[in-house]
Amino acid sequence: MVISHGNVLGNVAPLEEEIRKYLKYERFVHPVRFLNLLPLSHVFWTVPGNFSSSAIGGTVIFQDTLKPVDVINTIHRERVSVWSRSAHAAIAQRKD
Numbered sequence: 001m002v003i004s005h006g007n008v009l010g011n012v013a014p015l016e017e018e019i020r021k022y023l024k025y026e027r028f029v030h031p032v033r034f035l036n037l038l039p040l041s042h043v044f045w046t047v048p049g050n051f052s053s054s055a056i057g058g059t060v061i062f063q064d065t066l067k068p069v070d071v072i073n074t075i076h077r078e079r080v081s082v083w084s085r086s087a088h089a090a091i092a093q094r095k096d
Contacts (some may be wrong), residue, residue: 019055030057032057
């Protein structure tokens with residue numbers, strides 16, 4: 001599957017509009033840190049996990065293992081605020 005610039009913009013534009021409404025509340029959780037589990041499977045989860053963080057001055061942390069203990073350790077170590085995961089990652093984790 002090819003992800004085009006138009007696909008990305010089509011997902012980012014509405015997200016940015018909605019985020020602007022809530023930026024006043026971001027100060028309560030600043031700095032926002034997103035945890036993304038690899039592999040990224042499609043644009044739907046790539047957009048909220050990666051691009052929304054830049055719209056609010058956040059950080060994205062990528063986790064390359066799906067072992068629950070490693071994910072929990074990363075959440076604590078990096079002080080993760082948001083766990084963004086794809087359906088692919090959820091299915092893969094259930095097989096462990």
